[in-house]
């Protein structure tokens with residue numbers, strides 16, 4: 001089945017998107033909903049999660065907000081249980097929630113390291129375990145993790161904790177794909193480059209950084225959340241039925257070298 005736009009429909013599928021209150025996560029939630037999925041919009045911020053779900057409703061699509069901290073094991077277990085109780089299934093999981101605090105390694109407190117690892121990496125394990133159990137029982141599913149070129153190819157100064165967490169997501173994606181293949185669950189990740197979201201707002205206000213980025217990015221511009229969302233939608237859909245354990249760079253060519 002395909003949508004009006006011609007790509008594979010997600011009609012009848014239930015998707016859980018973490019960190020869906022703004023930025024890339026909101027764009028992913030909207031993109032999956034437009035493709036026909038029923039979308040659970042998770043965020044730690046209940047107000048923004050509700051706003052995203054409301055935007056989806058305005059377009060005549062199905063969604064509901066779910067406030068939870070994805071680094072909290074019990075909260076994640078409950079969230080997945082509630083999603084299945086409400087919709088009867090869970091077909092797509094998008095692990096997008098992330099934080100990017102900045103600090104030189106020599107001054108980084110333990111708490112910042114731990115929080116970054118817990119939100120960016122441990123949460124991916126927690127949600128994959130909980131959702132994977134549901135998908136296994138259902139006979140299949142698709143998981144898409146949002147990593148970063150910063151974890152794989154282009155490290156960022158003052159963000160060693162962030163880079164390490166995203167390298168972890170990259171490795172976890174592949175190991176998870178290997179294990180989950182037997183359950184017909186595909187697991188892939190996207191590695192965005194520099195995307196126009198609140199996360200990059202401060203850096204985008206600095207002319208020297210913008211000039212450097214424009215020079216470093218072969219396509220000569222920053223990416224939009226929608227450009228990442230379209231690749232996530234592809235990976236989550238049956239169009240990518242034979243794709244698993246892969247990392248898709250959505251970065252205007254920044255990390256191709």
Ligand SMILES: NC(=O)c1ccc[n+]([C@@H]2O[C@H](COP(=O)([O-])OP(=O)(O)OC[C@H]3O[C@@H](n4cnc5c(N)ncnc54)[C@H](O)[C@@H]3O)[C@@H](O)[C@H]2O)c1
Pocket residue numbers: 018019020021022023024025042043044045048068069070071096097098099100119146147148149191192193194195196197198199200
């Ligand atoms: N913007 C970029 O240039 C860029 C580049 C590479 C990768 N990424 C990754 O893409 C993802 C989305 O980034 P963004 O730019 O949209 O960021 P953002 O800061 O604009 O949005 C992140 C969202 O995640 C939510 N969140 C944070 N901690 C959470 C938690 N514990 N539980 C649930 N939700 C939580 C936030 O409330 C927020 O709504 C992140 O994983 C980020 O690391 C972003």
